[in-house]
Structure formats: C-alpha cells, structure tokens
Amino acid sequence: RYSLALMGDEDALRRGEPQVVDVAALPAGAERDALLASGVRWYMAVPMIAGGELIGALSFGHDRGDFSTDQVNIATEVAAQLAIATAQTRLLERVRAHAAELEAKVRERTAQLEDLYEDVRQNEERMRLLVESVSDYAILTLDPRGHVSSWNTGAKLIKGYAAEEIIGRHFSVFYPRETAEAGWPAKELELAAERGHFEDEGWRVRKDGTRFWANVVITAMRDEAGAIRGFSKITRDLSERKLAEDRVKALNKELESFSYSVSHDLRAPLRAIDGYAQMLEEDYVAKLDSEAQRLLGVVRGNARRMGRLIDDLLAFSRLGRQEPALQRIDMTRLAREVAEELRGTQPVAIELAELPPANADPALLRQVWVNLIGNAIKYSAKKPAPRVVVAGREAGPENVYSVTDNGAGFDMRYAEKLFGVFQRLHRAEEFEGTGVGLAIVQRVVARHGGRVWAEGRPGEGASFHFSLPRAP
Secondary structure (H helix, E strand, O other): OOOHHHOOOHHHHHOOOOEEEEHHHOOOOHHHHHHHHOOOOEEEEEEEEEOOEEEEEEEEEEOOOOOOHHHHHHHHHHHHHHHHHHHHHHHHHHHHHHHHHHHHHHHHHHHHHHHHHHHHHHHHHHHHHHHHHOOOEEEEEEOOOOEEEEEOHHHHHHHOOOHHHHOOOEHHHHOOHHHHHOOHHHHHHHHHHHHOEEEEEEEEEOOOOOEEEEEEEEEEEEOOOOOEEEEEEEEEEOHHHHHHHHHHHHHHHHHHHHHHHHHHHHHHHHHHHHHHHHHHHHHOHHHOOHHHHHHHHHHHHHHHHHHHHHHHHHHHHHHOOOOOOOEEEOHHHHHHHHHHHHHOOOOOEEEEOOOOOEEEOHHHHHHHHHHHHHHHHHHHOOOOOOEEEEEEEEEOOEEEEEEEEOOOOOOHHHHHHOOOOOOOOOOOOOOOOOOOHHHHHHHHHHHOOOEEEEEEEOOOEEEEEEEEEEOO
C-alpha cells in the first residue's frame, strides 16, 4: 500500500481519470526505491470512487510504460468493485461502532433506571410503612370515582373496617344516610378536583353504625397531563373536641341566663335602696342634719356605683361569647366621635392624628375607644392643662393605636394588673370607676387577634397601646 500522493494527479483521479506514473520521476525516498528494486519502472493508478468520493486508487505496473486497453478496462472494473466493497466495509464499521455506542448507552440508561426504580420502590415502601404506622389519622386513597384503593391502620382504628372489608367499596359508606343521599360525598370530590383540595367537618359513621365528628381533607391527585388519577383522604376524629365545644356552649348559655338572673336580682334591691334614700332626701330633708344628708348621699352614690359595676360585668361576660362581626372601619372617624362625646364641656385638649383603618367589629371597637379615651380624660382632669393624644401607625403585619395623657400615670411595677377585672392602681376616692373597663379593652382586642400594653410614670401621664391585624 502506497500513499495516494504517489498515484499521480489527485484532481484527475477524482474526475475518474487513470494515471500513468514514471517511477524514476518520483521523489527520492523509500517507496521509490522499493518500486525500483521490485522491477517496476512504470505503473498505472486507477481511481476507486464510491458515492462520488475518491477513497483510494488501484495500481499495477511493469518495466514498460505502455498499458493495453484491456488492462485498463479490467483494472477500472476491479477498482470500481473494490471501491464499493471498501465503502460498504467502512459503512459496516460505522454501523457497528454506532450500535456498540447505543448498546453502551442503553446499558448505562438501564442501570440508571434500575437504580431509580429501586429508589422509588424504597421510598414507596418507606411511605407505606409511615402511613401504616399512623394511628391518629385515617389515611386512605380513592380512585377517580370514589372507591377506596388503600387503607391504613389509623383508618381501621377510627372507622372500624379491616382493609379487606373496605377496599373497592365507595367512600359514601362513611357518611350518615341523609348526607349520602343528599349527594355530599360526590360534591366533596367535585370541590376537591376543582380547588385542588377540600376540607370539611361533620358527622361520619363507623362500621358499627356509631357516629363521630370528623375533620376531613380530600386532595386531588393528578398525572403530568393534569388528569385526575384519584384522591387522598385524611380524616381526624374530633369527637372529644366537639363534645367539649358543645359543653362550653351549654355552659355559656347557662351562664348568660344566670348573669341576667343575678343582674335582675341585684338591681331590684339596689333600686329600692336608691329609691328609699331619695325619698328620705326629698321628704325628710328638714328633719335630717348635714351628717345624715351626707350619709344618704354616700348610700345613693354607692348604689349607683354598684349599678354601673353590674352593667360592666354583664358587658364583660358577653364579650366571651360574642363573635366579632368584622368589617372595614374608619378608625379616625370612630375615635373622633367617641372623643367628642366624652369630652363634652370638659376643658381638655384632645389631639387626634390620622389613624390607619381596621378590620374589626365597630360596636366592640367603640367600647375600646370609650374606655381608653374616657380613662385618659378622667385621669388627666386634675392637671392644670389636661391633654390627650390619640395616634396610630402601621407596624409590619399589624396596626398599632395609642392613647396618651398627661395625667396621674402609674408605677410600671404594677402594669400587669391594669387589664385584670377589679384591678385598680388608684383609690375610688381619687378617681371613680369599677375596675372593669381595661379588662373589657383587653378582651375585645384579644378577640380580634391583637394585644394590649401600657406605659406610664407616676404623676407624668400614661400611654395605652393596642394592636390589630392590618386591614386587607
């Protein structure tokens, strides 16, 4: 085999033209010497062309430079066949190399898939064991039509069915007959498919026919194309909580009846005391000395104070049962209305800044402003220039409102007592009150998800703050 460069004019070979080469004219070198040593003085190079590409040349030679037509034709035919065979051999080699490469990739991918499958299998096994070990929750899956397809230990404990008893049955068997006949199970699946998941609380039925109060979460399971493949369903038995809530409601109802009864029973003697004292003042004033008249005033004052205390206690009691009716409130307007009503003709300067709006119950928030602004006016009334400042600001996820006065103030060591029922830091002779107002403030704000706190210094005034979640 010799280099193609020794085969004459390559361009002519590419055009399919045989070349006659004089060995003596070749460049000096080992190949030229080998040809001369073998007795070859001339040779012909016939191109090997396949698919229009020159892939080599077939050469033959002797000691003369004349080649017959038959020799040329035979060499050309042989070269053509060799070119086809060579091209096919090269193609076969490429095909084999490509096949080997594909086979190696298939083996590699197969190994990866096997590893992935094993990981998935192990994860599924771990998840199955985890779900099986959960006993406080009934965890099951449903097919797209609502038939049970899996069942865990918690489901058996809560609902009473063994897996072999329930798998394949429709999940509507867990609902009271009236609920199932109303189509609620199908509606739950429809809502879960529409929203992604659906949560509900209500009565459910065990295998033995007993009912329990359940919290149910149904989640739609979809494939990559978004088609429903089934549903997961998690159920908690909240019967004890439901029983406790019902008991609390019953107790609250009893307490409310008791409160009104006590209120009526207490008010009757108070009205009698106040009425008789008033009759003494009006009808026997000429027969009473100044001390007797003063004592009658004390009796009537205490009777009225007891009446206010009863009213405040009833209001405080109702707050524990009343659900806030939330709506957007213009706090600036509400606080201004309360401030104007409470100030009346009193010589107190009230500064009210723009307040952020709130999402709260207007009637309950009015009680908050009445107690805070009313206290500020009351405790600053003895100052030469009483002053009250109402302010508010946004603070992250909440709004903070403040009422500040320059009045009597208080010792911070006793700040925790301020919001307790009947907890007062000043004597009734100094500042009248029932000791319930700030407790009402604390309860109202807590029912709205907020907090209350206070700051003060004796003789230098006080600031009362409360926060509420920011209005949407």
